[in-house]
Amino acid sequence: MSHSNALAHFLRHVSFPPDPHLLPTALKSCPALPLARALHAAAVASGVAGDPFVASSLLHTYLRFGAAADARAVFDGAPQKTVVGWSALAAAHASRGDADGAWRLLEKMRRGNNGPGGGGGGVEPNVITWNGLVSGFNRSGRARDAVVALARMHGEGLLRPDVTGVSCALSATGDLGTEAIAVGEQLHGYAVKAGCRLDACVVTALIDMYGKCGRADEIVRVFDESCHMDVASCNALIAGLSRNAQVSETLRLFREFVAQGVELNVVSWTSIVACCVQNGKDLEAVELFREMQAQGIEPNTVTIPCVLPAFANVAALMHGRSAHCFVVRKGFLLDVYVCSALVDMYAKCGRIRNARTIFDAMPSRNVVSWNAMIGGYAMHGEAKNAVRLFDSMLMCKQKPDMVTFTCVLAACSQAGLTEEGHRYFKEMQHDHGISPRMEHYACMVTLLGRAGKLDEAYNLITEMPFEPDGCIWGSLLGSCRVHGNVDLADVAAENLFRLEPGNAGNYVLLSNIYASKKMWDGVNRVRATMKDMGLKKEKGCSWIEIKNKVHMLLAGDDSHPMMTAITEKLKQLNIEMRRLGFAPSTDFVLHDVEEQEKDDILAVHSEKLAVALGLISTSPGTPLRVIKNLRICDDCHEAMKFISGFEGREISVRDTNRFHHFRDGKCSCGDYW
DNA sequence: CTAGGGTTAG
Known part of the structure; x- marks a missing residue:
């Protein structure tokens, strides 16, 4: 509905002349600022704007649309200053992060406003005033002020903290991290004294706080004591354990919740996917994401940026593409987090041009979006593009952070842009105030x-x-x-x-x-x-996506169902490579002698297995994309160059730092890595 | 018929 239609609709409902009893209701559901102004004008014209209920509603509506100046004008012009108005203004300051303004307003309210239009005597803050401050400070990240507000409500306000205040202050305390544990425990004490420690919201907030303060033991204790299965507290438990690196326990509990029929929601599933991604369990994350949708839970704008890194890490381009399609269908392309994650995913899956297309189409970008794109170029060895994009970042008035400079310097170092690298290292410190x-x-x-x-x-x-x-x-x-x-x-x-x-x-x-x-x-x-020292070389591991399925290949492991065919192909490749003058290099020296004696094939590095599988499973000319967990060795690097030449394939291998794009017997890294 | 709360996030 357009605004003018909405206006007509609303004006019919406020039955002229505006009724001071109906206006607050109309304002409460008012969908846009121009409409609020129209209702305000109608109230003034009919002389009901001074009604304390109407004035409060106008004040709240203006604050809801962020129209601070209009709100202030309504408050200043009101004949009576009520606790409702003061509370709303103080909360608005707090939620903007203006702690000084909020505290000043509180003093002014108690002292009484004797200025022009002032309403005389002082007004004492009530529970709602204090809770508004706690909540506002919490939302604006002023955790310390939030806790102070709760303490002052108790101390000088002589008011008992309630469920709302305690939950909200607990949430703020968690943001202070581990050192705030003493404050958290004190709040826990308030909850016990106030008799609300078993309240569903308080339980959830307690679990959240203990989780963020690194107290996994307390999380479980609070959860067990609460004894009823509230989905929010289950979610807090999952997030809390995950945060404290108890991955297998988190997964076990999640499975238990599923089995017990807890009505898990999109938050629950997003949390467990995030848990897997953050702990290196990418394939599990992919599987849980699939399972989530099978359960009829639709991913939201938080789920997508959580799961995309899992696709990126195992180069599951097809999964990434279908997530991209979903994003387009749902209109999520307006979300800066979603798009930044798509840029990162395409870059890490070897599709740097697709990444750029998404980046260019973004309606707005933040520092993470720029970093994702610049980092993508760095990873692909496209230093010129990285540097050019960094320059346009500055032209767009986007402030770079330390991650930006890591990306730019990495690009320069990989491409041999020695002079430029030096220059950016200096500029970072002198022009941007970032110490290395x-x-x-x-x-x-x-x-x-x-x-x-x-x-x-x-x-x-x-x-x-x-x-x-x-x-x-x-x-x-x-x-x-x-x-x-x-x-x-x-x-x-x-x-x-x-x-x-x-x-x-x-x-x-x-x-x-x-x-x-x-x-x-x-x-x-x-x-x-x-x-x-009992040290074994870390097992090499490579992933290749073939027809929507990600295959994982381990060096020295012949359990892949296609192993016979892979072996056969490798023999062929070796014969052809040697015919063309390929000489195996020295990296084999550390392979286990026993392994080598058993069978040469067990000593083959995982990226060669992956490429062999790719060659026999796809039609001629199809590009192959391989991801590897270790740095590629000289021997494989040389072999990939030969194979790309005589097989006529583009082969890209992403190792721990960067992409190697092999084509016509050459590599994009110029043999330096 | 007017004011307040908790969980997921690059």
Whole structure:
């Protein structure tokens, strides 16, 4: 209905001349600001605007539409200042995050307003005034003020906190994090004293608070004591356990709720999907998302950005596309969270152009949207595009954050834009006031390393204002591999082994550097250390999507149903590659000897298995997209180049950092990674 | 016929 139609409709219902008893009802359901102004004008014209009920309703309606100036005018012009009006204005300040204004208004109300049009004597705040402050502060993220408001209601207001105030203050307390546990416990005490600790809302808020303060034990205790199955408290329990990394327990409880017939809603399902995604259980998340829809629960604008990273992580492009279709059908393309997640999904699934199309069509963007797109370009090695987009971000007056600079610096370091990288590292600090964090230094080490300036990279590390972590030394070690610098590699490795003694990948990398220099003593020494420490190379794992199904392939695992055909194809590929001059490289040195003796096929890296499966399961010319959990090795990288050439396929492999697009025997990374 | 609350989120 257009506004003018709505106006006609409403005016019929307020029966002229406007009735002071009907106007508040009309205002309560008034759908738009112009209509509220029209009703206001009608009230003034007929002389009922001074009625305290009409004035309060007008005040609330204006605040509902965010028309603060109109609201203020109504309040200032009202002949009597009631507690209703004061409360509404104070709550409005609080929910805008204007704590000073809210507290000032509270004092003014008690003192009495003697200004022009003032109503004389002071007015004491009531429970609703205080709760309005608590709620407003909570919504605007002013958690401390919210708790103060509740305490003052109890202390100087001599009012007993009720269900509303306690629930709302608990919610605010959770936002303060673990240190606020004492405040949370005090609020729990209020709930006990007020006799509302078993109230459904209070229970939910308590579970939420304890969950956010890291007290998994208390969550379960409060839930068990409440003894009735309220869906909101079940949801709070799931979210709370998930937040505290109790993934298997969360999943078990969720299954139990399903079995007990708890009427789970879209929030419940969204929470459990999010739980899986945040804990690396992507395939489970995909399955639960499917199950949710089978149960007749429709995903909303929160569910979609929760589940999309799961599709992105396993490169389930078809699932991602069908989610995109759903988004279009439901009109969710207006939601900035949904679109940012779509941009990220397409980029991580290898469709950087589709990502850009979504990005360009977005009605509005926030810093996350820009970061997703810039990060996407970085991941694809398209540094020029990343840098160009960063420039337009600044032109659009969007403030970059530290994630933005991580993306920009990563793009520069991967593409060898050494000068630009240096410039952005300086600009970040001087023009944008962002001091570099660990990840920025890691990018700079990679940047310098790529340019062959290994000593400069080492100096940067020693001059860092804080203790470098494993990523930093890992970047240096990676650069040493490319440039064959054994001396510096030893230094980097020594630090890495100290910081990450259990990370097998570091030992493998060092061993490969020795092997490339034929320093077999070093290779054997590293192998012995690994054996002593009981470290096994992390199992390589790759995913490939074929005809809507995601296949997972593990190195050294022959359980895939198509294994015989895969083996056959690999043999063929090996023969063809060798005929074309392919020489296997050194990365095999750390494969278990026993495994290799059993059967060569068990020593094949997972990405080769995935590509072989892709080649035999799709028609000639179909591009293949593979995702891998580890960094791609030299041997596979070289093999992929050959295969892309003689099979005439585009093959993209996303490893831990970036995309490798293989085509006609070449890789988009220019052989540097 | 006027004022207040809880759970999911890049």
